Amino acid sequence: MIIIPDLPDVQVEEVEVAFEITLTLRTTSPTASCPACGSASSRIQSRYRRTLRDLPSSGRPIRLILHVRRFFCKESACAQKIFTERLPDLCRPHAQRTKRLQEALCRFGLKMGGQAGADTCQEQGLSGSRDTILRLVRRFSQPAESSPRVIGLDDWAYKRRLRYGTLICDLERGQPIDLLPDREVSTVEAWLKKHPSIDTVSRDGSSEYASAIRKGAPHARQVSDRWHLVKNLAACVSVQITKTLAQLRRTKELRPAQTPAVQQTQQARRAERMARYEHILELQKHGMKSGEIARTLGMSQRTLQRWIATGNIPYSRRKRQRASLIDPYKTYLLKRWHQGCHKGAQLEKELRAKGYKGSQHGVYRYLETLKASIPAPSKYKSASKPASSIQPNLLLTLSASQATWLFFRRPEDFKLEDQEHLQQLRQANPSLEVTYQLVEGFLHMVRERTGEQLDA
Numbered sequence: 033m034i035i036i037p038d039l040p041d042v043q044v045e046e047v048e049v050a051f052e053i054t055l056t057l058r059t060t061s062p063t064a065s066c067p068a069c070g071s072a073s074s075r076i077q078s079r080y081r082r083t084l085r086d087l088p089s090s091g092r093p094i095r096l097i098l099h100v101r102r103f104f105c106k107e108s109a110c111a112q113k114i115f116t117e118r119l120p121d122l123c124r125p126h127a128q129r130t131k132r133l134q135e136a137l138c139r140f141g142l143k144m145g146g147q148a149g150a151d152t153c154q155e156q157g158l159s160g161s162r163d164t165i166l167r168l169v170r171r172f173s174q175p176a177e178s179s180p181r182v183i184g185l186d187d188w189a190y191k192r193r194l195r196y197g198t199l200i201c202d203l204e205r206g207q208p209i210d211l212l213p214d215r216e217v218s219t220v221e222a223w224l225k226k227h228p229s230i231d232t233v234s235r236d237g238s239s240e241y242a243s244a245i246r247k248g249a250p251h252a253r254q255v256s257d258r259w260h261l262v263k264n265l266a267a268c269v270s271v272q273i274t275k276t277l278a279q280l281r282r283t284k285e286l287r288p289a290q291t292p293a294v295q296q297t298q299q300a301r302r303a304e305r306m307a308r309y310e311h312i313l314e315l316q317k318h319g320m321k322s323g324e325i326a327r328t329l330g331m332s333q334r335t336l337q338r339w340i341a342t343g344n345i346p347y348s349r350r351k352r353q354r355a356s357l358i359d360p361y362k363t364y365l366l367k368r369w370h371q372g373c374h375k376g377a378q379l380e381k382e383l384r385a386k387g388y389k390g391s392q393h394g395v396y397r398y399l400e401t402l403k404a405s406i407p408a409p410s411k412y413k414s415a416s417k418p419a420s421s422i423q424p425n426l427l428l429t430l431s432a433s434q435a436t437w438l439f440f441r442r443p444e445d446f447k448l449e450d451q452e453h454l455q456q457l458r459q460a461n462p463s464l465e466v467t468y469q470l471v472e473g474f475l476h477m478v479r480e481r482t483g484e485q486l487d488a
């Protein structure tokens with residue numbers, strides 16, 4: 033009975049071991065109970081064979097051939113004149129698979145989904161198509177829900193930025209227990225009222241959830257989980273880093289045409305504005321008023337309202353420089369520069385031949401900007417530079433969120449260049465160094481769960 037479940041009234045008649053193991057089983061109980069009226073009967077009407085797939089054994093598929101019987105129901109009043117004997121521990125009526133195989137397929141389906149589940153099952157010798165697995169998953173019902181005590185409320189995106197529901201998890205069992213269609217106070221409140229066993233609710237920073245809990249479970253303690261604590265801290269640090277990076281950019285802005293370094297800087301700036309915009313939406317979603325958001329992010333309320341109204345990030349363009357006669361020739365000059373020709377007189381001659389009508393000064397001025405900017409990017413990359421020579425331009429290629437991430441990532445996940453970036457970031461502004469120290473202390477408390485140190 034190692035291979036097949038230990039069933040009291042089943043006898044193994046034959047075992048055939050080929051690539052597939054076939055077990056022939058016969059039922060032995062003298063009577064069977066009618067499923068409609070429950071009365072026992074011993075009058076056999078007929079016999080037939082059922083074939084069932086079972087869990088594989090040592091990688092070999094197992095097939096059960098089960099000889100079962102049909103009985104006459106003794107109760108003359110029973111509508112069920114003839115019934116088939118059942119083996120509820122082994123399989124469901126009419127099923128082609130044993131219960132334990134169905135349960136295994138369902139578990140794969142719940143974890144991996146239909147197709148991936150079916151592929152993995154096939155590799156493991158479990159018989160079940162994608163459709164079978166999905167049918168079992170749909171039929172699956174969670175074990176009856178015990179009374180949850182500690183739950184987490186969090187929003188869950190049906191469609192990001194457009195439609196949110198509320199996901200409720202039992203934090204003691206580590207399982208989702210419900211999904212509400214929206215994040216309205218009334219919906220969450222009603223749910224909480226139906227679950228009076230709750231005494232602790234972990235939530236994000238949203239004021240809606242706070243108010244729903246106050247109304248629906250006033251006795252419950254509201255807490256924030258570690259993830260949200262760190263997320264909130266990161267949002268605050270990100271504002272500070274954004275300001276520092278903006279300052280650096282103002283002082284170190286490069287004038288010349290689109291060298292790779294400048295392009296990178298512009299991309300980083302765009303990414304940063306995007307991050308800031310998403311941050312605004314996030315705060316807004318949590319019910320923060322625009323005045324409050326503006327103060328938190330250190331921007332004017334007018335700017336903020338304009339951003340929200342346009343529904344997009346206005347990329348600030350750099351001030352337009354007056355069109356210059358040299359402009360159409362810049363690509364050519366850049367190409368020649370990269371080819372190694374840095375001589376003004378020679379390049380001017382070549383431009384004149386191409387039709388340049390501007391001044392000699394115009395050519396030389398442009399070559400100056402090339403000289404100032406081009407050698408830079410390749411040198412910065414070298415890791416051998418002593419730490420003392422600070423190159424703030426390196427920081428300018430980072431977006432605010434990339435830079436913030438450096439403060440929060442575990443050091444063991446660092447790449448070499450991250451280490452350098454972090455070093456420079458901390459040196460860029462004394463208050464950032466202080467922030468870094470505080471963040472590190474806080475993360476240590478969060479990761480080691482030593483919250484009792486917080487007050488100190």
Ligand SMILES: [Zn+2]
Pocket residue numbers: 066067068069070071105106107110111112
């Ligand atoms: Zn009956």
